[in-house]
Amino acid sequence: MTRTAATTAAAAVGAVAAPRPLAAPLRGALRVYKWELLKLRAQKRTYLGLGLAALVPIAFVVALIFKSGGPSDIVLGRYIRESGLATPFVVLEFMAIWGLPLITALVAGDIVASESHNGTLKTILTRSRDRGEVFAGKLLATITYTAAAVALMAGVGLAAATAEWGWKPLVSLSGPRVSADRSLVLLLATLGIYLLVLLGVAAFGVLISTVTRNSAAAVVSTLMFALLMQLVGALPGTESVRPYLLSNQFVAWHGLLRVPVDWAPITHALWIAALYLAVPAFAAYLVFLRRDVAGD
Numbered sequence: 001m002t003r004t005a006a007t008t009a010a011a012a013v014g015a016v017a018a019p020r021p022l023a024a025p026l027r028g029a030l031r032v033y034k035w036e037l038l039k040l041r042a043q044k045r046t047y048l049g050l051g052l053a054a055l056v057p058i059a060f061v062v063a064l065i066f067k068s069g070g071p072s073d074i075v076l077g078r079y080i081r082e083s084g085l086a087t088p089f090v091v092l093e094f095m096a097i098w099g100l101p102l103i104t105a106l107v108a109g110d111i112v113a114s115e116s117h118n119g120t121l122k123t124i125l126t127r128s129r130d131r132g133e134v135f136a137g138k139l140l141a142t143i144t145y146t147a148a149a150v151a152l153m154a155g156v157g158l159a160a161a162t163a164e165w166g167w168k169p170l171v172s173l174s175g176p177r178v179s180a181d182r183s184l185v186l187l188l189a190t191l192g193i194y195l196l197v198l199l200g201v202a203a204f205g206v207l208i209s210t211v212t213r214n215s216a217a218a219v220v221s222t223l224m225f226a227l228l229m230q231l232v233g234a235l236p237g238t239e240s241v242r243p244y245l246l247s248n249q250f251v252a253w254h255g256l257l258r259v260p261v262d263w264a265p266i267t268h269a270l271w272i273a274a275l276y277l278a279v280p281a282f283a284a285y286l287v288f289l290r291r292d293v294a295g296d
Contacts, residue, residue, distance in 0.1 A: 033137040050148060057091045057154075061087060074090055075089060083180070084167060084168070095153065096251070100194075102223050105201070132285070142206055167180050168180055170183040173254060189253075193266060196269075196270060206281065244272060252268065
């Protein structure tokens with residue numbers, strides 16, 4: 001074999017063995033993600049948020065057991081005792097505006113700011129991973145926590161209510177009954193739609209956490225962001241902007257409970273929520289990349 005041929009062969013072998021350009025950053029982001037999950041496991045605010053997500057549906061079911069009547073002014077509220085499957089929808093309606101945004105804000109507003117408070121961000125960025133990897137890991141951890149809170153709320157509510165009222169067909173918003181199995185599918189789809197909307201709140205929290213470097217301010221600002229949009233949507237003269245408020249997308253899943261399914265509010269909510277998620281997340285990423293950590 002000539003020297004040229006040997007060199008070509010070696011280059012070919014090296015090209016095959018070399019990792020793809022995105023492999024190393026991806027592995028780095030996943031390592032940061034795992035480390036962030038371990039940190040969340042050690043923080044009291046994580047258990048406070050998840051505990052609240054589990055406690056509310058339990059308290060709701062217990063209250064209905066010992067009290068007649070029900071929340072008839074809430075979607076599916078009048079059918080709450082006809083099927084255990086109604087409870088997760090009702091509790092979601094109840095917690096959509098303030099409860100779950102608050103639970104989300106506890107971690108989203110702290111995920112970056114806590115590093116400044118503890119003086120650890122400088123160490124992480126100068127001795128550990130690339131800034132993009134660190135930010136991606138923190139964002140993934142926030143998404144995981146938010147999804148866990150929504151799943152825990154629905155799972156605990158479904159288990160408690162089914163034990164009391166059974167696994168029975170659910171009355172749709174259009175009137176016809178939907179089988180229990182199909183109702184479960186609709187519940188899972190509902191949680192997915194609501195989660196995407198809620199992640200818009202989470203992304204705003206990450207942005208404020210990155211900009212302010214103050215956990216308390218970021219948590220409060222994130223919650224106020226969700227409540228302020230609800231207030232704006234209730235004011236007269238705001239009809240033109242209401243369809244584009246994130247708060248209005250919290251109820252888009254109602255379309256799933258109609259026969260046939262009303263997809264218009266759902267598709268609208270999905271792209272609106274995607275914007276509310278992508279824009280703050282990207283802005284937070286840019287701020288994080290350019291952040292001066294000399295004072296951290």
